[in-house]
Structures are given as C-alpha cells and as structure tokens.
Amino acid sequence: MSEWTWEWTGYDPAAERLRESLCTLGNGYFATRGAVPECRAGLVHYPGTYAAGCYNRLESTVAGRQAVNEDLVNLPNWLLLRFRLRHAEGSWGPWFSPDTHGLLDHRHTLDLHRATLTRAFRHRGDEAGVLGLEQTRLVHMGDPHLAALRTVFTAEDWSGEVEIESCLDGEVINGNVHRYRALNRHHVTRVRTGAEEPHTVWLSCRTSTSDIAVAMAARTTVVADLAPVSSELRPGRHGVVHRLVVPIAPRQPVTVVKTVALHTSRDTAISDPLAEAVDRVSTAADFPGLLDSHVAAWERLWRRADIQVPGEAGRILRFHLFHVLQTLSPHTADLDVGVPARGLHGEAYRGHVFWDELFVLPYLNLHFPEVSLGLLNYRYRRLPRACRAAAAIGRAGAMYPWQSGSDGREETQEWHLNPHSGDWLPDHSRLQHHVGSAIAYNVWQYCEATGDTEYLHTKGAEMLLQIARFWTDLAVFDPDLGRYRIRGVVGPDEYHDSYPGAALPGLDDNAYTNVTAAWVLARTLDLLRRLPAWRREELFERVRLDGSELLKWDEISRRLRVPFHQGVISQFEGYDDLAELDWDAYRTRYSSIRRLDRILEAEGDTVNRYKASKQADVLMLDYLFSPTELRQLFLRLGYDLDDEVWRRTVDYYLRRTSHGSTLSGLVHGLVLARARRAEAWQYVQEALEGDIADIQGGTTGEGIHLGAMAGTLDLVQRGLTGLETREDALWLDPVPLPALSEYGFSLRYRGHWGVGLRRHGGQLEIGVPDSEESPIRVVLADRAVTIAPGETCTLVLAES
Numbered sequence: 001m002s003e004w005t006w007e008w009t010g011y012d013p014a015a016e017r018l019r020e021s022l023c024t025l026g027n028g029y030f031a032t033r034g035a036v037p038e039c040r041a042g043l044v045h046y047p048g049t050y051a052a053g054c055y056n057r058l059e060s061t062v063a064g065r066q067a068v069n070e071d072l073v074n075l076p077n078w079l080l081l082r083f084r085l086r087h088a089e090g091s092w093g094p095w096f097s098p099d100t101h102g103l104l105d106h107r108h109t110l111d112l113h114r115a116t117l118t119r120a121f122r123h124r125g126d127e128a129g130v131l132g133l134e135q136t137r138l139v140h141m142g143d144p145h146l147a148a149l150r151t152v153f154t155a156e157d158w159s160g161e162v163e164i165e166s167c168l169d170g171e172v173i174n175g176n177v178h179r180y181r182a183l184n185r186h187h188v189t190r191v192r193t194g195a196e197e198p199h200t201v202w203l204s205c206r207t208s209t210s211d212i213a214v215a216m217a218a219r220t221t222v223v224a225d226l227a228p229v230s231s232e233l234r235p236g237r238h239g240v241v242h243r244l245v246v247p248i249a250p251r252q253p254v255t256v257v258k259t260v261a262l263h264t265s266r267d268t269a270i271s272d273p274l275a276e277a278v279d280r281v282s283t284a285a286d287f288p289g290l291l292d293s294h295v296a297a298w299e300r301l302w303r304r305a306d307i308q309v310p311g312e313a314g315r316i317l318r319f320h321l322f323h324v325l326q327t328l329s330p331h332t333a334d335l336d337v338g339v340p341a342r343g344l345h346g347e348a349y350r351g352h353v354f355w356d357e358l359f360v361l362p363y364l365n366l367h368f369p370e371v372s373l374g375l376l377n378y379r380y381r382r383l384p385r386a387c388r389a390a391a392a393i394g395r396a397g398a399m400y401p402w403q404s405g406s407d408g409r410e411e412t413q414e415w416h417l418n419p420h421s422g423d424w425l426p427d428h429s430r431l432q433h434h435v436g437s438a439i440a441y442n443v444w445q446y447c448e449a450t451g452d453t454e455y456l457h458t459k460g461a462e463m464l465l466q467i468a469r470f471w472t473d474l475a476v477f478d479p480d481l482g483r484y485r486i487r488g489v490v491g492p493d494e495y496h497d498s499y500p501g502a503a504l505p506g507l508d509d510n511a512y513t514n515v516t517a518a519w520v521l522a523r524t525l526d527l528l529r530r531l532p533a534w535r536r537e538e539l540f541e542r543v544r545l546d547g548s549e550l551l552k553w554d555e556i557s558r559r560l561r562v563p564f565h566q567g568v569i570s571q572f573e574g575y576d577d578l579a580e581l582d583w584d585a586y587r588t589r590y591s592s593i594r595r596l597d598r599i600l601e602a603e604g605d606t607v608n609r610y611k612a613s614k615q616a617d618v619l620m621l622d623y624l625f626s627p628t629e630l631r632q633l634f635l636r637l638g639y640d641l642d643d644e645v646w647r648r649t650v651d652y653y654l655r656r657t658s659h660g661s662t663l664s665g666l667v668h669g670l671v672l673a674r675a676r677r678a679e680a681w682q683y684v685q686e687a688l689e690g691d692i693a694d695i696q697g698g699t700t701g702e703g704i705h706l707g708a709m710a711g712t713l714d715l716v717q718r719g720l721t722g723l724e725t726r727e728d729a730l731w732l733d734p735v736p737l738p739a740l741s742e743y744g745f746s747l748r749y750r751g752h753w754g755v756g757l758r759r760h761g762g763q764l765e766i767g768v769p770d771s772e773e774s775p776i777r778v779v780l781a782d783r784a785v786t787i788a789p790g791e792t793c794t795l796v797l798a799e800s
Contacts, residue, residue, distance in 0.1 A: 003315050008108040011098050011121075013044045017701030018694050020046060023110050023117050024345040024704075025137060028052065028329030029144035030075075030262055031344035034108070034117055037135065037149060038082040038096055040169065046176050046701075049075045050344045050351065051264055052327075053337040054214070055406040056207035058184040062415055063424035069413060070405040072340065072351020073187045074174045076203055076239075078216050078260040079137075080167040081149060085125045087160045093125055104130070112322045115141060115298045116291070122156075129158035140290060142297035144331040145261050145280055150287045153246075153254040164244045166220040166258050168193070168203040171238040176347035177702050179417045188214075193240035195233035196278055201240040204274045210406065213265035215273035217281040222246055223255040257287045268334070301325055305367045307713060308744040308758075316688045317716065320709035327706055328364065333374035336381060338404060342703025349703075352403040352411050353378075356707030358438040358624075359663065363713045365449040366725075366747040372446050373455065379439050380459045382408025383466060386436075390470050397469025400439055402432045420595075421602035428497040428505040431490040433474070436467040437516035441624060444523055449725040451750045457535055461527055465543060468524040468553060471517040475556050483561040489513050491572060493617035495597050495607045495660075499574060509573040511618050514560045518637055519625075521557035525550060558636055568649040569618050569641075581610040581656075594660040594696060613657045615664035616671070618649060623667045626724055626733065627674065650675045662690040662708035670719040673735045681739045687712050716743050721757065721764075725749070729777040729784075734764060734797055752776065752789070759797075767792040 008019050016035075023034025035047035050072050057070040084095045094100070104122035111118065119135045132154040140146040153162055170191035174180070191205045202217040220242045222229050230245035246254050261281035263273035270276045284290065305325065307317050327343040338353030339360050357375055364372045379400070385408035386398035393399070401410035412430040417423070443463055447456040475484040488506030490497050491513055498505040528536060528550065540547065562569060565576035586593050593599060597607040597614065616623065621630055627646075634641035650671060659665055665686035672680035686695065690708050694700040717723060720740060722733025730749065744758035755776065756767040768776055770790035778785050780795065787793045 003318065004111065004113040006110040006112070006319065009106070011103050011106045013099060016044050017046060017698075019108065021345045021700050021702070021704055022691065023108060024323070024326065024343070025115065025117055025139040025147075026326035026329075026344050027139050027141045027144045028325075028327065028331040029335070030139065030147075031326055032079060032137075032139055032147065033345065034110075035079060036098055036119070037079045037151075039098070040077070040080065041172065041175055044099060046346075047077050047079045048176055048346065049078060049262075051075060051214070051262065051266075052332060052335055052340075052344060053266060053406065054207070054212055054264060055351065056187040056210045056212070057406075058187065058209065060182065060184040062182055065415065067183070067413065067415060069183055069350060070352075070411050071174050071185075071187060072344075072347065072405075073207055073212075074172050074176070074347065075214055075262070076172055076188065076191075076205060076216055077167075077169040078147065078218060078262070079149065080169050081151060081164065081256070081258055082167075083153070083162055083164045085131060085160060085162055087125075087158060090160070092163065096123065112318060113298070113302065114291075114295045115139075115322070115326075116294075130156040131162075132156060136291075138291060138294050139326075140294045140297075141301070141329065142293045143280075143284075144329075145263055145267075145277070146284055146290065147260045147262070148284075148287055148290050149258045149260075151256045151258075153248060153256070155248045155250050155252070157250055159247075159249040162246050162248050162254065164220075164246065164256055166201075166218060166242040166244070166256070167239055168201060168216050168218055168260075169239040170203050170205055174347050179419055180347070180350075182417070191238050193235035193237075195235055195240065195242075196282070197233065198231065199242070200278060200282060201233055201235070201242050202274060202278055203240055213273045215263050215277040217261045217274075217277040218242070219259045219281045219284070220244065221257050223257070225249075225252045226254075259284050259287070259290070266336075301329070304746075304748065304753075306745070307716060309716065309740060310742055313685075313688060313740060314743075316692065317712060319692070320688075320712050323704055324360070324363070324706065324710045324713070328360065328368075328371050328375070330368060330371060333368075333370040335374065336378060337375075338378040339375055339706065341706060343706045346701065346703025348699065349403070350405075350411070352405055354403060354707075355432075355435045355438040356710075357442055359666070359707040359711035359714060361442045362445060362718055363710050365446050366717065366749060369446065369450045369452075369748065372442075372450075373452070376443060376446060376455075376463075377459070379442075380463060383463055385409060387466060390473075395470055396473040397471070398436065398463070398466035399433060399470050400436045400467075402430045402435055418598045418601050420598040423601065425601065426505075428490060429494060431488065431497065431506050432492070432494070433470075433489050434492065434510075434513045434516055436470060437513070437520050440464050440467045440520045440523070441516070445725070449749065451728075456527065457531055461531065461535075461539055462543065464520065464524045464527060465539065465545065468521050469545075469549075471520060472549070472553055472556055475517070475560060478561070481561060483559050484556050485509050485561050485573075486514055486517065491617045492620050493571060493613040493615060495612060495614040496572070498608055500578070500606070500609045507572040507574075509561050509563050509570075511562050511569050511571060512620050514562055515621055515633060515637070516624070518557045518560045519633055521553045522633075522636060525553055525557065558638065560637060562634070562637060562639055564639075566648075566652075567645060568652045569645070571613065571617050571653070575611065578611045579609055581612045583655075592697060593658050596658045596660065611656050613653060615657065615659065615661035616667035617653070619653055619671050620667055622646070622650075622671045622674065626722065626731075629724075647675055659686070660696075662687070662696065662705040663711065665690065666708055666711040666715060670715055673719060673737050677735075677737065680737055684712075684715065684737070684740070687715070716740065717745060717747075721759075729779050730755075731779045732764070733781055734759065736797075749776065756792075762797055764795045764797055765792060766795070 039045040106121040226247040339357040390399035403411040491510035669684035724731040
C-alpha cells in the first residue's frame with residue numbers, strides 16, 4: 001500500500017463493521033459507511049447514512065423506567081444495489097450476497113487522495129461463468145448533497161443477462177450499537193416514494209419527533225455495448241426500486257452508475273427538499289465529471305491541511321486527517337452542528353457532542369478557522385439553554401451539558417448498560433461540568449490563532465463571561481482551609497463519580513476542574529480589562545453583570561483549592577484514602593482491563609473504591625497548557641509546581657491508569673514526550689493505532705473516535721513543536737521524540753496562508769509565503785526572530 005491508499009483483502013464477516021467505519025466516505029454535510037451495496041443492515045453489515053445535525057428524540061422503557069434519548073438518525077439507505085445472473089439458456093440465479101456466494105480476489109481500496117472507495121472481486125455463478133465486478137463510490141466534496149456509485153460488470157467466459165435492482169430503502173432503524181437494542185430505534189416515519197421517468201426514483205420521509213424532512217433522489221443509468229436494456233421503476237410502501245435487465249457478453253463491460261442527491265429541511269436556500277433533490281440529481285454530471293470535480297475539491301483541502309511525516313506514522317496521520325475532514329469540512333462551517341464524538345461514522349454515543357472539540361479545534365484553528373468558528377457558534381447558539389440549565393439548579397451563568405445534541409439540553413443518559421453484567425446502572429457523567437472550561441479554552445485558542453478580536457469581544461466574551469459566572473457561583477468558601485472549593489463534580493477520569501458508600505454522586509475539588517476553572521476566571525478578567533469601555537459597558541448591560549462581581553472572580557481565581565498528597569497533585573479530595581488495586585492480578589485474569597469499571601461492577605465491586613483512572617485527568621493539565629503557563633497558573637493559586645512535583649505526579653498516575661479511553665494514550669504520549677521521553681512512543685503509537693487496530697475491542701465499528709484522530713494531528717502540530725499562539729506571536733518549544741523526529745506542515749496564521757514548518761536534521765525551518773501581510777514574530781525559549789513575508793528562517797535546535 002502506498003502512503004495514500006489503504007487496502008482490505010479477502011472477506012471476513014466478523015471484521016465487516018470495523019472496515020465499514022474505516023471506509024466511511026463523507027463531506028461534512030453527510031457521510032455513508034463503507035458497507036457493501038448489495039446487503040441490507042443485519043448482524044454482519046450496516047450501511048448507515050448520517051446527515052450532520054439530523055437528530056430525533058424518542059421515549060423508551062429501560063429497566064422498568066421511562067427514558068428519553070436523542071439520536072443522530074440513520075437515514076434511508078441510498079447505497080442498496082443488488083444483482084443476479086442468468087446464463088443465456090438458464091433461469092435466474094439467486095441474488096448475490098458475499099455471505100452466501102464464493103468470492104475470488106475480494107479487495108477494498110480506500111484512496112485518500114481521491115477520497116474514493118473501490119471494491120473489486122470475481123464471482124463464479126452457479127450456472128453462469130465467472131463475473132468480475134468493480135465498484136467505485138464517492139460522497140462529493142464539491143457538492144455536499146451528491147454521492148455516486150459506479151459498478152462495472154464484466155463476464156469473463158459466458159453470456160447472458162444481469163438483473164440489477166437499484167433501491168432507495170426507507171425501512172431503516174438505528175441498529176448499529178448492540179447495547180442500545182432495548183431502546184426505541186424507529187426514527188424515520190411517513191415514507192413516500194415515487195419515480196420520474198426515465199431514470200430517477202425518489203423517497204421522502206420525516207423524523208418522528210423533530211419533524212425534519214429528508215429527501216433522496218437516485219438516477220441510475222447503464223452504459224453497455226449490447227442492447228436493449230429493460231428498465232422498470234417500482235415505488236413501494238417503504239422503498240423504491242429501479243429494476244434493470246442488461247445483456248452481458250464475454251469481456252464487454254456493463255457500467256451501471258447510481259447518482260444520488262440528499263436534502264433535508266434544515267438546508268438553506270431551498271424551498272422543498274424533495275423537489276431540490278430531484279432537480280439536483282437530474283442535472284448532476286456523469287460519473288467521470290463528478291469524479292473530476294470531487295477530486296479537485298479534495299486537492300484544495302489537501303493543500304491546506306496535509307501533514308508530512310515519514311513512514312507508517314505519517315501514513316496513519318494522513319488517514320486520521322482524512323476522517324477529520326470528512327466529518328468537519330468547510331461545508332460544516334455553514335451548518336448548526338458541533339463535533340460528534342464518533343464522527344458521522346456510526347451511532348455510538350448517539351451522535352452526541354461532548355468535549356472532543358477540545359482535541360479537534362487546535363488543529364482546525366490553523367488550517368480551517370472558518371470551520372472552528374462554525375463549531376464555536378454551535379455553542380454560542382446554545383448559550384441561553386446553558387444559562388437556563390444553570391438557573392434550574394440555582395446557579396448563575398452557563399452550565400453547558402456534558403452531552404449535547406440538537407438544542408443544547410443535557411442529553412446524557414440517566415442509565416447505561418454494562419455489557420459485562422447486563423445491568424443498567426445510574427449514569428452521573430452529566431456532572432462533568434469541566435466541559436464549560438473546554439468551550440472557554442476553545443474560544444480563547446481560536447481567537448489567539450486567528451486574531452479575530454471581533455468574535456472575542458462579542459460572542460466569545462459572552463460565553464467566557466457566563467462560564468466564569470457559573471464557576472464563581474459553584475465555588476464555596478471553606479473558612480477552615482481559607483480556600484474556595486468546588487464540590488459534587490466528576491472529572492475527566494470518569495471512573496470515579498462518587499465517594500465509596502456515599503448517598504449522593506460527585507467528588508470534591510477535582511484538580512483538573514478547579515485549575516481550569518481558575519484559568520477561565522483569569523482569562524475572562526484579562527479580556528474584560530482589554531475591552532473598549534463602550535463594549536464593556538454594553539456587555540455588562542446585556543448580561544446584567546455588576547462590576548463588583550469581578551472582585552470575587554479575581555479572589556476565587558487565586559484561592560481555588562488544589563489538593564495534594566504524598567508530594568503529588570491529588571486527582572480529587574480524598575483520592576489518597578482509596579484502596580490500591582492489584583493491577584497484576586486483574587491483568588492476569590482478563591485479556592483487557594481498559595474498561596475496569598465494567599469488570600469490577602460485574603464482580604459486585606465498584607471502581608469508586610480504588611486508585612484507578614480510566615484516562616488522563618490531572619495529567620490533562622499538561623496537555624492543555626505549556627509547562628510555563630501551568631506553573632504560572634499554580635503560582636496564581638498559591639502553589640509551587642516545580643519539575644520534581646510534576647514528575648512525581650506523572651509517575652504516580654501512570655501506574656494507576658487503565659487507558660479505557662482512546663484519548664488517554666494521546667494525552668499520555670504528549671505528557672511523556674516532555675517528562676519521560678523514552679516511554680512516550682508506546683503511548684503515541686497506541687493513539688495512532690487506536691481505531692485502525694480497534695484496540696477497544698469492537699467500538700470502532702460503532703464509529704471512529706474523532707477526538708483521538710484529530711488529537712494525533714495536534715500532537716505533531718502543537719505537541720512536538722511546543723506551538724502556542726499568544727501575545728501576537730508563534731511560540732515554539734520543540735520536543736525531541738526520536739520516532740517522530742521529522743515532520744512538516746503548513747499553517748494559516750493571522751492572514752498568512754501556508755506558513756510552513758519543517759523539522760529535519762536537528763533544524764526547524766519556518767517559511768512565510770509572500771504577501772502584503774505583516775511579518776510574523778516567532779519566539780523560542782532562547783531567542784526570538786521576525787520573519788517577513790517571502791522569507792524563510794532556519795533555526796538550529798538544541799539537543800534536548
């Protein structure tokens with residue numbers, strides 16, 4: 001395989017769900033899993049199609065309780081195209097299926113550069129001879145409403161006929177995640193079908209409660225040397241079929257092209273989704289024309305975003321970038337959508353938006369800032385809802401939900417299923433209020449990278465201010481300690497959601513939560529000082545802020561409590577009182593202990609009793625902040641965080657983490673690259689291979705882990721370079737990691753398109769393209785340089 005192509009050879013039903021996720025094609029508006037076209041959804045195959053932001057809410061009875069869940073909807077299946085053969089003197093054979101027919105030379109090839117999925121195989125019919133088949137599909141990056149599937153049939157040594165059914169199938173449910181099977185999964189209703197002679201069929205439907213209209217139209221045409229072609233359009237109750245019968249002869253290819261248009265009532269600049277879909281597909285170019293414009297659109301993306309790293313690591317990074325761009329493309333900028341944790345690749349987490357943008361936006365900010373802006377606006381539009389959520393629990397400011405969907409209410413389930421025990425358990429992850437700090441961090445980082453002061457002074461300022469207000473109101477002064485405390489929360493670890501035996505959920509003084517809350521307060525105060533007086537007055541009036549509140553903000557930002565024990569930062573108050581886990585015993589008994597919480601619950605125990613973390617929690621601080629900024633944060637809080645304390649903290653939690661999240665290896669890789677370089681690579685490698693190798697044992701088939709994929713790109717762009725955008729400069733503090741000692745990429749920074757950074761041979765080369773923009777100031781630990789447009793600067797790096 002080349003650096004641009006990925007291949008899957010043979011046919012393995014057990015691996016189909018994983019391959020389907022990894023072969024998903026999308027354009028930021030919608031995506032379709034890489035399922036084989038001739039099979040409907042079942043135990044092996046799952047041909048899901050998802051439009052960004054298309055959610056629906058249903059009520060279910062779970063464990064005797066009523067539950068309401070909002071899901072990203074699996075839309076009607078446009079991909080379905082099946083065939084069967086008839087020898088010249090025989091009857092029709094059975095419909096082909098890879099599960100019942102022998103396959104010869106079966107291969108899927110994913111071409112990242114062209115963004116196409118090609119499937120090729122040979123099939124020997126029962127009576128007919130060998131049939132060769134090549135299928136190429138695309139989900140168009142130029143026109144986000146179009147997709148196409150080209151199928152070429154070639155008879156090797158026989159003649160006869162091939163019958164083809166090209167379908168739009170509306171009989172679909174959300175069935176990608178087995179553990180959700182107890183939930184109501186029928187989101188699509190009011191299916192209507194029809195046909196437009198001579199080549200087009202259509203299907204329209206609506207989501208059952210959100211009432212989103214969805215329309216698809218499919219044009220199926222045949223190019224063949226032999227004639228005639230029999231064609232019949234057959235609308236049905238739940239789907240519509242275009243039936244074709246085509247003569248076939250040895251070595252005379254028959255090409256069938258299915259072109260599909262998708263529209264919903266959420267689209268802008270349309271009247272009727274169905275009329276728009278029919279019109280768009282009827283005027284779409286032929287397959288060669290669609291392919292040319294699609295490849296050209298991708299070429300423009302690659303010029304802005306490609307990353308060059310030698311070897312297998314570089315190949316995987318490009319694969320990750322491909323999937324990030326399929327989920328969050330420039331088309332996404334115009335949509336009201338957030339960052340779905342599992343991409344548009346499956347139904348895990350119900351398509352919800354968590355804090356994963358924290359790992360995605362740092363990369364997008366310097367390549368596609370317009371996409372970052374669109375994702376931040378998703379949060380801004382839901383600011384009123386976040387303020388209502390805070391008010392509902394008697395708090396000021398904005399309490400953003402841990403899981404967000406269509407309208408910004410809390411979508412976190414109240415119960416979740418443990419597949420190990422079969423038990424439904426209460427879910428307290430909605431107490432992860434640190435999602436608000438993540439949103440504030442993303443606002444700040446976007447504005448630093450782009451210089452977008454208008455956004456920072458308006459929408460960004462409102463979000464920061466309301467998040468700061470929430471933290472201020474949540475913090476309670478403890479006179480015995482002389483410090484403020486934040487109680488009853490859950491940190492990024494997620495394993496610990498209460499104290500052992502406690503009647504109420506939540507933990508006190510989670511270090512990550514408190515430190516990031518202090519950061520939000522400090523940055524918001526900085527921003528308010530910098531605002532023009534008229535804007536500050538307008539903002540205070542708009543949100544009804546009394547200037548006297550700021551004195552308390554400043555005090556809390558300096559006196560929030562960070563617990564310590566044994567010379568290390570405590571993950572939360574009381575962490576040191578928990579029991580030590582016999583890690584070796586559990587590793588011996590179980591093939592994987594990544595989901596230690598489920599294992600212990602199935603044994604009648606709880607992870608809340610132990611010093612055991614699912615993923616990085618305290619160590620996340622080193623992922624977000626440079627060592628200098630982190631020390632300054634702790635000093636503001638009145639704590640001395642020297643190198644020795646941090647090294648002990650890293651060592652302490654490294655021994656007590658099960659890495660039950662794909663984000664954990666990513667964070668540990670970056671942290672260890674700074675603290676314990678020799679051990680960093682194993683975690684970086686785990687982050688790179690997380691989805692490709694499906695290290696969590698089946699989860700990738702339910703959707704890729706978008707945050708982890710984007711995070712590996714950020715690990716190179718920001719982690720290895722030490723890149724920060726602050727104080728109107730690019731700050732660099734390169735970390736030497738031998739396994740990733742060479743890399744190159746370009747950045748879009750404050751009006752400069754294509755600022756190139758390249759590390760090789762112990763040197764860092766920075767090139768600024770020629771333009772009318774101002775020079776760029778670059779700051780390293782031991783020097784600062786100013787690089788004018790059209791100039792290139794080569795810096796010799798120290799050994800360590």
